[in-house]
Amino acid sequence: MAKSLRIIPEKCTGCMQCELACSWVQTGMFQPSRSLIRVNIFDEQASYAPYTCFQCDEAWCMTACPVNAISIDADTGAKVVGDANCVGCGLCTIACPFGTVFYNPDTQKAFKCDLCDGNPACAVACPTGAIEYTESESADWLGGWAEKVNESYLTSIEGGNAA
């Protein structure tokens, strides 16, 4: 069974330690603008949601890449950008439905979460346990959640029509 990153937004306080840890891995500096995990802050709702690549089964970034620069890591299952092949066209950043593939202006290549070779720095750094790296049936756990959201959205539209 593969491990995957799971995010529990209710535990997040919006402290950005995950962004700092990720940017440290990417650049050797504290540079949130180069972090591959981003914390969305919804102030009015007092809600904070870190999001990053969930290594989805149906990886559109791989499909979109014209030079096959994105491959699957055999150990972790992470979709990894190969710098040697990446030409920096940015198609993967557009293809990703979650917006979690980024373009790095410093290297002029795409970059995305590679699960830190099986020890994700964001999960280690999180002080509240809002990011876990745990065994799960599918890395694609967000899919179930998306279906649920979609369902309630459709219900609300139908409810609206009925009224």
Add this chain to the structure above:
Amino acid sequence: MTHGWAGHILRVDLSRGKATKEPLRLDWAEEYIGGRGLAARYLYEEMDPSVDALGPDNKLIMATGPLTGTNASCGSRYMVVTKGPLTGAITTSNSGGHWGPELKFAGYDMVIVEGRADRPCYLLVDDDRVEIRDAAGVWGKVVSETEDAIRDETGMPELRVAGIGPAGENLVRFACIVNDKHRAAGRSGVGAVMGSKNLKAIAVRGNQGVRVARPRDYMSAIWSYHEHLAESPGRQGLTELGTAPTVDLVNTFGGLPTRNFTAGQFEGTEAINGESIKDNWLVANKACFACNIACGRVTQVSPNADKYMVNMHPRNWKVAGEGPEYENLWSLGADCGVDDMDAIVMANYLCNDLGMDPISMGATLATAMEMYERGLLSDEQTGMALRFGDGKALIAMTEATGFREGFGDELAEGSKRMTDKFEHPEYFMGVKGQEFPAYDPRGFQGMGVAYATCNRGACHLRAWTPGIETSGEYDPHGTDGKSVWVAEEQNRTTAHDATGICMFTTAGAPLDDLIPVLSAATGVDYTMDDFVHIGERIWNIERLWNLKAGLTAADDTLPKRLMEEAHKEGPSAGVTVDLDAMLPDYYAARGWTADGQPTREKLMELGLA
């Protein structure tokens, strides 16, 4: 290449409409660390301390420390250093949130704002692109709307904004600079200085990184620091209940100033303590940047708050916001005799959105309430009854103060000037023109000398004595050992303030943990002795600045009420503050003369002469 420090400062001359990027004085950075210390060094060098605080010659410095923007918990802080309009002294007003780190990511350790713009403007900083922009679209807006409007206007949702609300524009003498909507450099009126410069806000976006000098050492020091913080009961308490449990602690010792310091205990604490907030008002807790504590309270007003309509400026005041913290629970609550949390939470939001200090707001109103109840202020003067415990008066006066309307115009001057004007200065409860925060020195004797000697006027954050005074180590009502401890603690906290790390980390991790983090980040090998020595250097340069500004030892004093009138009831009954016993010991511990002047020997030792 610099480490820890970004290596540059941004100087903005609003009179000439010019912004320039300058290299940081690295020699000063090493000697003063950053933040409060470095900014004080620049201000001491560049500015005549006798200028008008609200005139164009005052300079407004917003300074980060070398650990601001790193992952060191809680490296979110920046310090506003300027001449305080409330005090006439150097002021050092600290804030967290995300603005300070963003300034570092844009490549600057500090911003120095000079002069005065001829029309309202705001500053946009996007790495090296700096623009002084017309603020016609945001002037007049409250804090939260200002932030949103600047993001919309520039099309830059990632901007971090520090700015003023109507209170700063109207030169309320205790206006704040508020960043990230709810985090404030709160005290001494730094927001009025920004307002006096016709500067509405500084909006920043940074794409660069903060480097550390010795990454391996740094990370190993960080892990032990963070581990200690995670394990400590002090940290856990702050996460669980924020700062509000202090209400019960302080009240137990008869040190909760009630109704303008006429009592030391408040009968309504159960309504305003940590448990009450958690059970009835809390939505979530919230962290500043890189904070492993998350003491911030996001709260929501209850439907009952409808009875507190904000009348003069009808608008949909937000139903969710941040706070109140301990200090505001006291100032807007116990000090005004108000035990209705709906009123306190509402008044707290008003302060945040109007951009003014809830401590001074509540304390000034409490003074006015005492004068009203004594018949020294009439209904004609105040426009409405100002009785202790009246939540409606609290809401109405808070709003009136932010807009300087009616009696709010008098309150906006702070209680020192207000009591002087109405010829009853004995009801002013503060030091150097700044109102006391939430500790009665008759309950905690050490706070007496801490308040009297603090460079920025009455303040609880430079040497917080209730911790040691309730530990059993010292007699809370005695004077023994207090002066020496206060002088040493002031040095420690001052150096701590210079790093860019939040003071609350000391509730969990020992100060020894921070020194290796600072050294590995900057590449400068600091020892604990160096660190405390730097704190002492900063304290003394602030003192020299104040002396040049015209303050004297006569300003290191307390209101007569604290020194002559004891509480009649409670654990602190019969106690008065013996400042005469403590002050000479304090000057001696500082190596100052009997009239509070740093000696030449002391200044030589600190590299200041």
